[in-house]
Amino acid sequence: MTRGRRAALGAIFGALIVLALHPASRHLYLPAARAWGPSPALSTSKWTNAGLLPRRVRSLSDASAWLSDACERLVTKRQRSPEEIQTFIEIATRAAASDPTNAFWLQVHAVILNASGDRDSALALWRLAARKAMWNDYQSRRFETAAEEAEKAHGNQSWIRAALYPRRSTAAVRLIEAYSRQVLQNASLTDPQGLKIRYDTLANGELIRDGSRHIGIAELGEAIIEAASHPPSMVSTPTPKGLLLSRLEFINSLREHGLQVEAENANQALLENEAWQAMTNREDPKSTFSNFARIAVASSVLPISFLVSSIFGLCLWCLGTFLHRIESARQVCRPPWSVILGVSFATLAYSVTGLWIAALTTALAFGLLAIGPPKKRSRPDGELGPLYRFMLLVITLAMITFIAGFVVGASTPGFYVLESIDVPKEYRDGSTLYLGLVGVCLVFSLLLAPAWALVHRIETSQVLAKTFRELGISLAVIGLVLSVIAGPAAVFADLSVREPLSQILTNESLYYLK
Amino acid sequence: MKIPCGFYAWLEGQSHRRVFGRLASVVSDRHTISCSDCSSDREELSLALDMLRGSSMDFEPSPQFDERLLRRVQVDRVRHSLNYWSPAFVGAAVAALVILTAIQIVSGPAEMPSIKFGNGRAPEARNTLSSEASYLPTLAPRMLDQ
Numbered sequence: 001m002t003r004g005r006r007a008a009l010g011a012i013f014g015a016l017i018v019l020a021l022h023p024a025s026r027h028l029y030l031p032a033a034r035a036w037g038p039s040p041a042l043s044t045s046k047w048t049n050a051g052l053l054p055r056r057v058r059s060l061s062d063a064s065a066w067l068s069d070a071c072e073r074l075v076t077k078r079q080r081s082p083e084e085i086q087t088f089i090e091i092a093t094r095a096a097a098s099d100p101t102n103a104f105w106l107q108v109h110a111v112i113l114n115a116s117g118d119r120d121s122a123l124a125l126w127r128l129a130a131r132k133a134m135w136n137d138y139q140s141r142r143f144e145t146a147a148e149e150a151e152k153a154h155g156n157q158s159w160i161r162a163a164l165y166p167r168r169s170t171a172a173v174r175l176i177e178a179y180s181r182q183v184l185q186n187a188s189l190t191d192p193q194g195l196k197i198r199y200d201t202l203a204n205g206e207l208i209r210d211g212s213r214h215i216g217i218a219e220l221g222e223a224i225i226e227a228a229s230h231p232p233s234m235v236s237t238p239t240p241k242g243l244l245l246s247r248l249e250f251i252n253s254l255r256e257h258g259l260q261v262e263a264e265n266a267n268q269a270l271l272e273n274e275a276w277q278a279m280t281n282r283e284d285p286k287s288t289f290s291n292f293a294r295i296a297v298a299s300s301v302l303p304i305s306f307l308v309s310s311i312f313g314l315c316l317w318c319l320g321t322f323l324h325r326i327e328s329a330r331q332v333c334r335p336p337w338s339v340i341l342g343v344s345f346a347t348l349a350y351s352v353t354g355l356w357i358a359a360l361t362t363a364l365a366f367g368l369l370a371i372g373p374p375k376k377r378s379r380p381d382g383e384l385g386p387l388y389r390f391m392l393l394v395i396t397l398a399m400i401t402f403i404a405g406f407v408v409g410a411s412t413p414g415f416y417v418l419e420s421i422d423v424p425k426e427y428r429d430g431s432t433l434y435l436g437l438v439g440v441c442l443v444f445s446l447l448l449a450p451a452w453a454l455v456h457r458i459e460t461s462q463v464l465a466k467t468f469r470e471l472g473i474s475l476a477v478i479g480l481v482l483s484v485i486a487g488p489a490a491v492f493a494d495l496s497v498r499e500p501l502s503q504i505l506t507n508e509s510l511y512y513l514k
Numbered sequence: 515m516k517i518p519c520g521f522y523a524w525l526e527g528q529s530h531r532r533v534f535g536r537l538a539s540v541v542s543d544r545h546t547i548s549c550s551d552c553s554s555d556r557e558e559l560s561l562a563l564d565m566l567r568g569s570s571m572d573f574e575p576s577p578q579f580d581e582r583l584l585r586r587v588q589v590d591r592v593r594h595s596l597n598y599w600s601p602a603f604v605g606a607a608v609a610a611l612v613i614l615t616a617i618q619i620v621s622g623p624a625e626m627p628s629i630k631f632g633n634g635r636a637p638e639a640r641n642t643l644s645s646e647a648s649y650l651p652t653l654a655p656r657m658l659d660q
Binding site (some may be wrong): 008015495 | 598599601602603604605606607608609610612613614616617620621
């Protein structure tokens with residue numbers, strides 16, 4: 001090994017040691033190598049709307065978790081017993097008593113009562129909720145707690161927030177919105193009682209919109225406010241002119257019935273609603289989240305995925321060296337061993353990918369190993385030319401890409417985040433597609449051997465051994481270099497998306513207002 | 515043919531060398547048969563060498579000789595290995611420094627270890643918001659009124 005190569009090797013390992021030990025980057029290497037599939041810290045957390053509830057309701061966060069689950073059950077129309085309904089009502093009542101300024105508990109209480117058939121009590125609670133000062137469903141606080149718990153297991157990484165963001169439940173507000181439409185159906189625009197119910201509905205929507213920490217929930221709040229001014233006969237997709245006229249009619253009707261203060265408040269709320277709608281319609285929260293989530297996953301997994309490529313390359317190099325040194329081992333490249341191996345690997349390729357063409361290609365590649373030059377050189381040249389090197393480089397880069405894809409999909413961040421950003425199932429959750437593609441790359445390397453053996457008049461098995469060694473060294477070196485480069489880049493990328501993702505998780509509306 | 519005594523003396527000097535060793539010994543053996551002076555000189559030399567060999571065999575190596583020898587061989591081996599890999603160590607040190615600097619710059623002061631003096635806390639401001647309010651900001655204007 002030349003002096004320069006020794007220095008380069010030392011530099012790579014020196015850099016890797018620093019990256020594996022530094023507090024800002026160490027979670028990207030050794031701990032990341034153990035983080036595959038679902039994480040107990042996230043899957044068994046009682047704070048993430050995953051169906052696991054705290055055994056006892058000791059805090060408002062506990063009550064929020066229980067009521068979120070209750071609303072999810074109501075939305076999906078799952079069977080619920082009267083005892084369960086009674087439990088939910090009791091939780092809502094106690095939470096409302098200990099958090100008297102929060103309208104959320106009363107609204108959910110009203111929804112549950114309405115679902116159980118007690119419509120009068122539900123309406124009374126609905127109107128009482130409209131007089132509360134704030135709205136908080138405590139989901140943001142629960143997610144913050146869940147994030148802190150997950151950080152103890154996985155380090156302070158941005159993908160944790162990206163994994164929690166899609167867990168936010170909108171079931172409660174969807175039920176509240178559906179209930180508000182039901183209330184408005186029976187509220188007239190011409191009599192004082194109906195107008196008061198409409199005004200209370202508008203106030204409830206305003207509370208939800210202002211207290212929401214999620215654009216989807218804010219939009220439901222906006223819809224409640226808007227619907228409060230619509231006459232029951234209005235079609236579902238009104239024209240702007242129709243909307244404006246219905247608003248004016250609602251406000252004039254309030255004034256005509258002596259509800260001056262309510263009219264002013266309603267006018268103000270509807271004007272603010274336009275501003276909110278302008279903001280929520282302009283932003284594309286899904287796209288923004290997807291961009292941040294992609295960066296978060298890539299920054300947490302790519303360094304270890306390149307390291308995995310490097311380790312795979314070292315294994316390939318060992319295999320090539322073994323074939324090169326042991327003459328008897330090279331017998332596997334000649335019939336009948338090549339045929340047996342071809343059939344075995346073809347079966348494996350079919351079982352992994354399910355593609356018959358992959359199996360056929362594998363079998364043919366092993367079969368072609370039987371082809372060799374009729375006359376061999378007594379002193380073969382060690383170099384096989386620039387085209388051979390170029391082919392190896394292309395195969396190396398393809399293999400690194402596919403191995404990285406597999407590692408990203410099978411890792412814990414990929415497991416939780418990729419589904420929420422609409423990555424197809426074929427590319428995530430440890431899909432064997434990428435493994436199949438790695439196998440195809442290896443088959444290509446098998447095809448190189450007979451071709452170059454014929455041209456250079458060298459024994460095919462010797463070219464195959466050389467190909468494996470060269471490919472292994474390329475994979476190992478390029479993988480190590482990429483892992484070292486990806487380390488600081490990942491730390492930077494992770495830090496740059498950590499704050500936006502944290503803001504989007506805890507208060508999305510505020511993030512877009514900044 | 516009798517060779518001169520001077521040449522015999524030179525041959526005796528060469529007899530221990532590999533190139534002329536066998537030829538020199540044959541020629542000098544023939545000379546000592548015919549030359550009594552050289553023969554007696556040779557006997558004396560042989561006796562002297564025997565004596566020297568005998569005296570040198572009397573020396574016992576020191577008890578730690580083997581250990582010292584092995585240690586010296588190991589030291590030489592390690593030194594050679596260190597010399598061979600010294601570029602790698604230099605490369606590792608330089609790369610470690612560069613990566614450390616890069617990560618420190620990238621990660622910012624939040625990741626830097628800090629030395630705490632006293633109780634390590636600054637006095638809290640009196641007019642800060644409550645922990646709940648600062649914990650999760652809300653857009654609700656009513657919250658600000660409270």
